[in-house]
Amino acid sequence: MIAESTTASLVLRATEAFPSNGSRQANLRYKHPHITIEDRGLRPLRPDHVRLQMLRVGVCGTDLHMTQRDEQGFLRCSAPAHIPAEGRVLGHEGIGRVIGVGADVGAFRVGDILAPESVLSCSVCRSCRSGCFNQCQKAVLLGMEQDGLFSTIADVPARSTVNISELGQTDQGLQMAACLEPAGVALLCGMNTRITPGDKVLIFGAGPIGLLCAIVARQVYGASSVAMVEPSPYRRQFAGRWADQAASSADELTTPAHGWDVVIEASGDLSNINRVFRQIAACGRVALLGRGGQPLTIDAVDHMITNAISVMGLRGHLGGVYERLIELCLSGHLPLDSIITTTLEGLDKLQIVLSQPDVVASTDCKIVVKLAD
Template identity: 30%
Template sequence: MLAAVYHGQRDVRVQEWPDPPPPAAGEIQLRVLQASICGTDVDEFTSGPHLIPLTTAHPASGHAGPLVLGHEMVGRVVAVGAEVTGFTTGDVVVPGSGVSCGTCRWCRAGRTNLCAAYYTVGLHVDGGLAERVNVPARISRSIGDCPADAAIMAQPLAVALHAVRGTGAEPGTKVAVIGLGGIGSLVVAACTARGIETIGVDVSAARLKVAERSGCSLLIDASRQDAVTAIRRATGGDGADIIIETSGVPQGLETAMKAVSRGGHIRLVGLHRDPSPLNLTRLVLDEIRMSTSKVHICDQDLPEALALLTEHPQITATSLDAVIGLEDVVPAGLMRMAAGAAAGKVVVKP
């Protein structure tokens, strides 16, 4: 089969790759209908490997060496392994990205995204930027009444919903979203669907346009104006009650620290590779809460994402930048996203 295979930094090859074996017990095999490229994939491409186990076997998945990228996908079931219930050939499903053991103390507490043996499809084992892929049935959900073209946003939307849920945001809360890429724009869409107004901050005019279409009530172009001043002006001088930081760059965290209100909440979603200084004194004296958000909890966030996309399928169209073929993953996908030229999600149709 044809697949987009990660071999190292700036080295992703669309090549012939072995078909996945028949699904093992508890697995289903999907013919991939659509997959999309995540910012994490771009990060691995431009400066990795950070998460991909090229030389040493991953402790949970056991994989080492080149692997097929892709942890956001929609597929049709073409084979079912032993001990699988609830799925049959022909079903269209969305898998969650993270695989958890189900038995460790974090899994027993419902925090499967913190599983002691956690690994990610498309980062620690072959993923969905290919014609076929095997995934655990327990992390997969039928798309139900959700249109297949809309369901491609279910996994990243689940990430956004997990981030928003952890803030306790409600209508009337002053929320700012810093970084309006793939996840940031979906955070805006998730807030909009819940009746929560947002302030969006980015340096890209194209991404700001996507956030506007997603329902953002105030847009701040940080390349043209001081974002801290603009956020404080928009909130009567108090600052935002909640700031969701998805950019993963030091400037984003610095803006969040200066623009959050007393007693406010900063939620970190973006992965910060570079050192980021924190004003711990202000955190203490103004009782500012800082929390982090990792991926999603499959049982909770993925069904909610599919329900939201069923009710609001326009979220996908709003968040979409381009649909490309698998052969164009590097030039029209990874490289274009790395250059900041993509305004939303890039979807791949194998």
């Protein structure tokens, strides 16, 4: 195999800025996003890293938010991000074939197909030592705080990758594997909200995360019904395969007699929770997945106390979640590729998508980009 010396990458550049009140206590934010495709030289492979030829990458809502601006001109994304002067290579969902192995890596070999995890945990902080890897206090987010996967070649830490070679033997398997990262968020959400057979689940947002939560709630955890709220007519219609009810607002839904057992907010509009809070059943569970940078307001605190309703924020997919998903895919229980609405070829097509982020919700659910065979 001929060693490559450069990689084509999709790079986001932005201008550093602080909020208009001038407070430097607030998190650093960015303005004026601009995306380019650049050829970058490859650095020597670190001993604990693997070098991947990227095969498939997925477009996440966070990638779109990194290119959108709010009313003040700041990047819409509220997740932790660091964009250096030379720009940040975006992308945290994808799979690649090993073309190089660091000197200290013994678990993988050239030709293996791997799925990088997007939360790069440290394994030594208190959270990690307690098994809470997704809440690692020193976590670095791939494609946000460290260069990501929107490249023809990407170097990633070997310990933060999972071998998906068995799943990647077919094109369908590769497509499913490209969705492992968001599916991991959905599986972990179902686990933490303790969805059980017979539960009634309400999901806000029928984007990839919300739709995967619906599929997982039904196929894995046995929810008896799933309702979804989605303003986009396209996504609302697409969600009909997995939702018993799909409406543009919660007011249009038929609320179960005893209320919703689980409410999942995957749209980023936290005001949704307050609108339906009194409709949540006793011992109900609320999960916040979508980031919007908004405050959470709950008026019905007495209802919350009386009914022992729990509200939790969730992120990530670490802790053996990928391995469980792979088994579910191989057994035919979890058709992850069913959420893919468009498959593009090449970084140039991806650049067009990210240059028009407001269009995606009206025309697509999950976009996967093919970079190599």
